[in-house]
Amino acid sequence: MPVSAFRLPTSSTSDARLIANRVLITLLCAGWLSAWLLSFATLSPNRLAAGQAVMLRDAASEWQFAVMLVLTGLLTVAAFKRPLPRALAHAVVLLASLGLLLVTLYSLGDYAQRALADTSSAARISQGAAFWVIVFCCALAAIDTFQRTASGWLLRLGYMLIAGGSVAMLFASGHFHDLSIMREYANIRDDFADQLITHLVLVGAALGPALLIGIPLGLLAHRHMRLRGALFSVLNFFQTIPSIALFALLIAPLSALGNAFPLLGEWGIKGIGAAPAIIALVMYALLPVVRNTYAGLKGVPPATVEAARGMGMTARQVLWRVEIPLALPVMLSGLRIVTVQAIGLTVVAALIGAGGLGAFIFQGLGQYAIDLVLLGAIPTIVLAVIADFTLQMLVVLSKPAGTRR
Amino acid sequence: MSIGALTHPPSSRRFLLIAHSALLIALVLGMEQLAPMFRALFPDQDPAMYQRESFLNLTLAHLALVLLSSLISVSVGVAAGLFVTRPAGREFEPLVSTLAAIGQTFPPAAVLAIVVPIAGFGFVPTLVALVLYGLLPVVQNTVAGLGTVPSQTLEAARGNGMSTWQILWHIELPLAMRVIIAGVRVSVIINIGTATIGSTVGATTLGTPIIAGLVGNNLPYVIQGAILVGLLAIVTDLAFERLERRFSFGEEGNAA
Secondary structure, eight states: OOOTTOOOOOHHHHTTOSBSOHHHHHHHHHHHHHHHHSOSEEEESSSSSOOEEEOHHHHSOHHHHHHHHHHHHHHHHHHBSSSSOHHHHHHHHHHHHHHHHHHHHHHHHHHHHHHHHHSOTTOEEEEOHHHHHHHHHHHHHHHHHHHHHTOOHHHHHHHHHHHHHHHHHHHHTTTTTTBHHHHHHHHTHHHHHHHHHHHHHHHHHHHHHHHHHHHHHHHHHHHOHHHHHHHHHHHHHHHHSOHHHHHHHHHHHHHHHHHHOHHHHHTTOSSSSHHHHHHHHHHHHHHHHHHHHHHHHHTSOHHHHHHHHHTTOOHHHIIIIIIHHHHHHHHHHHHHHHHHHHHHHHHHHGGGTOOSTHHHHHHHHHHTOHHHHHHHHHHHHHHHHHHHHHHHHHHHHHSOTTSOO | OOGGGGTSOHHHHHHHHHHHHHHHHHHHHHGGGGHHHHHHHOTTOSSOSOOSSOHHHHHHHHHHHHHHHHHHHHHHHHHHHHHHHSTTTGGGHHHHHHHHHHHTTSOHHHHHHHHHHHHOSSHHHHHHHHHHHHHHHHHHHHHHHHHTSOHHHHHHHHHTTOOHHHIIIIIIHHHHHHHHHHHHHHHHHHHHHHHHHGGGGTOOSTHHHHHHHHHTTOHHHHHHHHHHHHHHHHHHHHHHHHHHHHTOSSSHHHHO
8 A cells, every 4th residue: 555655845834833843742742741640660569469550750760860851851952943953853863762762661670670679579560551652652753753854774774773782682681670571471481482483483384385375376367367356356355254263264174184084183284273373374375475476567567578578588587587576576565464464363373272472462361461461462563563674674675776765 | 455356247246245245144143043053063062052142142242343443443543644634734644654554563463462451351452452453554545545636636626716625525535535445444354353352352242152162172163153253254345345446436446
């Protein structure tokens, strides 16, 4: 769905205004309001009891609060037309929002360490709503700045790596050790690694066959007009059926197969587990792969194909050296859709016993252990966002040099 | 988007819609009549028919959840899309579009799970998750749809002396309607699926027999719930396809 094609100049009216960046002002207001009205952290006597709210002012130490004030002050200044010139203001926003994010994370971990030193070891400290709002606003401020500057992919990649790296280092240093969610993590550390790998294996096991079947089908749809309508109807049909229903409907035939042929059952083809999950994931993945392969090939200018033929290329050479390289960006954006979608659908696959990070979500929902739910949900979201970002970069890189942005 | 519609004449699509709707209604009302079949297929399962709640009630509860959440998402989403395409809100357009794009990479099941700590269990968290998730395609398509209105058309309308409101109501929205409806279609279809998963957080939906069957190792329950919710999604999708075609002006959808 093309969204970016639409941008009208805004600068013509902004000369008269005092505020250069109303988005930033909005985000700052949201951040401040949440800091004064919502809890930054919650302190509960044990794993399951309800907690009491702790506000940011009480949770953060003197210097942390001072740094936050300075950084938000810088951000506020950067939102106005004067005194900072536009380019400098953008740089300030990028640096200050990253700084604010890191200080917020640091002060949460630090608060957990200080608070637990005073109370019993069974006490739990979790992140509150204000924490999430502040983190969210920092991320949005950075994203918006990248949009305003229409910066190149190299700068975005560098910024993402620095931001991701610093957060990862904070985690690796054990700074969040005393946070409730990290304690829960410590309890299930080995299991977590297993389920994460299972999750990735399921996604990979579905993507392989989906590409192997989908790309030839896309080629076929491009070559044979008559096949196209029926093919897309059937694939759209799969895509419409809710994931849990498709998973569930595959259980019966597969368990019948497994019972009829015990050998297949030994290979893991049985009613519940990985087999129905992978088959359903492949069925879901086919439509985007086929559609984008078809759309990519259709987008190759006929004149280019004509020229290649005129130069004496064989049909095979035209396909491999002209059509596929030119269709690659569209095909890769199909892969991007499919990968993100498969990461999300694999969560649901945990319900039919396929494992993966969804297992923690549903286990946590069953026990009302919110930390466990988050340990399943947050990594899945992070995985999906990372996959999306990486494949987006690949799409950019697969475009002919000179058309990249 | 609907390339499949190109080669199929509308009459065969209409037949598909009628046939699927009839099947759905028949199954919702008469699933109990199939009890002997399920008993024959699964002789080991004692109650071979889900009976804790009638399928009619489950379907109505499912529909209520999806309808209510879609109403909220569509009104908020279209309003947000309109705001960011007006001069006053244009500065927010890149951020809102990016947010809608990034938000859609979040798995619906994960969004549902994250709402639980905030909203508790049952109908409310499912509704909140459905509204939040359903907003994104609507916003995205409203912005995209309004963006497809040719600037010459707007110029001509202005030249004819139309007011800003008249341009919005008589030119922009009608021209953008097909793309907006396509966004609503994506949103509603995703929500039908997410509402099914909502039964894991205690909402009563067609997912309830599926989850009960998966937990209790009762395959007939699973099949009964899954077939109904699958049919419901397909009927909804086919209905939206017709609606979209009605709003296309001289484009490929109309010619088919």
